Amino acid sequence: MDNASLLSAVREKQPLVHHLTNWVTIYDCAQLVKSFGASPVMAHAAEEAADMASIASALVLNIGTLTTDFMESMKLAARAANAKGAPVVLDACGAGATPFRDRMVAALLDAARIDIIKGNASEIARVAGEQVKTKGVDAGSVEADLAGIAGALAAARDCVVVITGKEDIVAGRGARYVVKNGHELMSRVVGTGCMAASAIGTFAGVCPDDLPRAAVAGLVCFEVAAELAARDATGPGTFRELLFDRAASLAGRDVAAMQKVS
Amino acid sequence: MDNASLLSAVREKQPLVHHLTNWVTIYDCAQLVKSFGASPVMAHAAEEAADMASIASALVLNIGTLTTDFMESMKLAARAANAKGAPVVLDACGAGATPFRDRMVAALLDAARIDIIKGNASEIARVAGEQVKTKGVDAGSVEADLAGIAGALAAARDCVVVITGKEDIVAGRGARYVVKNGHELMSRVVGTGCMAASAIGTFAGVCPDDLPRAAVAGLVCFEVAAELAARDATGPGTFRELLFDRAASLAGRDVAAMQKVS
């Protein structure tokens, strides 16, 4: 299915997208999912994370404000999603910033099947075992063969890898795409990276059998909405609100006309 | 007192409204309370939840991102509010979605007096022991005699029950109201259900002796502000911001002219 058709599928099927995410952008992730017409839920207690995952169509994990307890709940949720066959997206938010984060990501990848690993260049390079240094959660540019790193990590983990940036790379399971949508204002707003993972999870919830396509559709719809929002924004504050508006009113014909995928 | 007079009372008395709520919409709950002219506070540590509740005019509990530790703090806060005579509002957010949530709600109802139980149709049906299935925190429509369920739960627990939806039902303590305000955009925004509970808590803080009236006034003022916000919104993002604006500037005469209560 094409990107516009997948957007229609999200609105029609309204997938439940379970999140264990960070406390900074938790609202933004929920509102973006809801703007797309899907149904967000956030439940991190160890006693219910698996139960909630087992009724969800997709699971999004984000390590932005990770703790050890939270990681245990992530594992429970991921295994429940695995058992159900629901796609699991990991936003490797801040990977490389501290040894703790790196250990936790490694433990999570060993404990459950992660279907899509998403991060910026330095985060994915770190998850792939490359020697890079991340500055907090905000870094990004590393000099490296990003497509090569993405492909190798995808092959090693038998998953889809998404590297976000000026151009987004989607690699794995025999596919390879580059998405060139988006707007410079996205880098001025807290949470666009987290929202990208939620967008991917939302579309994965209605397209579990072709996750590279789902990832591309999620990125395209999110970034086209961002381009539309940027037209009327006067800065990062108004941009954020208009992004939710434009995602909610996003027309299939705009997606088709504005998408830049190769 | 009528709805407009209760709004004036909120602005004049500026009640302190204590919350133990979820991490997704915690800002929205706080800002709505503040927009109405009252004073929000959020403090969930077991060591201070009761102390904070004992200086507050109302307590709002929301189980959206519940944990067992958090539930223990909720019990402490609720008992302190009970001892002081301050109204306690429970938003049964996501009740029915997992067995854990159902157990926690039941334990809370046994551990302290809850004065107002608020939820959408499926949540309240679940708390009342009806056999329904909730989809995450976003569900709502169940085929049932909602007024009958609300009345029965209110009688069984000697409390006020609020079922939010296209028409809100307020039942209990000898009263029965239906509020028909609101706007379709409310269902497109994360947190409107949580904010409804905070609005009820705010008005309960200045009208503790007639909680059905307080609940109606809170719902009416919140939903009239939403109707005014919807006039200028282009989607859920701008709607949310304008909702805070319109709640802050809400005129008593608009409340009186636009309220739809039967």
Place this chain on the structure above:
Amino acid sequence: MDNASLLSAVREKQPLVHHLTNWVTIYDCAQLVKSFGASPVMAHAAEEAADMASIASALVLNIGTLTTDFMESMKLAARAANAKGAPVVLDACGAGATPFRDRMVAALLDAARIDIIKGNASEIARVAGEQVKTKGVDAGSVEADLAGIAGALAAARDCVVVITGKEDIVAGRGARYVVKNGHELMSRVVGTGCMAASAIGTFAGVCPDDLPRAAVAGLVCFEVAAELAARDATGPGTFRELLFDRAASLAGRDVAAMQKVS
């Protein structure tokens, strides 16, 4: 350096500003820092709080939704910042509201060096040991010699003390300033106090050798942005978004023309 030059320094050096803050306004703190051109990070796990602090240019601590675990992480982060020589800002959010908060603040001040203590009048009076009563986190006005209290606390703790209000007092390390910028709408929005601390931390990150100057510059730039935002806002919701816009586009000449510092 003057205030406008310090704003340029923030944008050029993009300091990493680590936060252990509250769950209500965590987004707002992050977005304000990012709007100024710096890089926010929030990481509170005990296992990484110190590591993150050791790569940051400044650390902002906020006790708004404090727990005992969180306080332990705060101590670890503060000591790491101390060891590195990075400035530590404490927002004494809600000090005086409960005995727990007072105990935790006292323990924190004993466990690490706090370079800047910031609060409203009643919070700072409480930290200074004056007998005042705080109403939640929203209070403020106490009848007292505020400049005297600030100076005495600064001397006793060898730190900088900032009392925010209609006029902000910055005292300590031989300096004494009053900042008279800002707008009435700031008191209608949740999180302006927390954002003030983040602004101070951001500027302290590029001006660690003159913290009174850094605090003044942070307050001035934040409050001038607020004045500009208020021109186009219709209430607290739109004001908040425009505040992020105006902070992002803040011109040095506007800072120079509008600053009110004595």
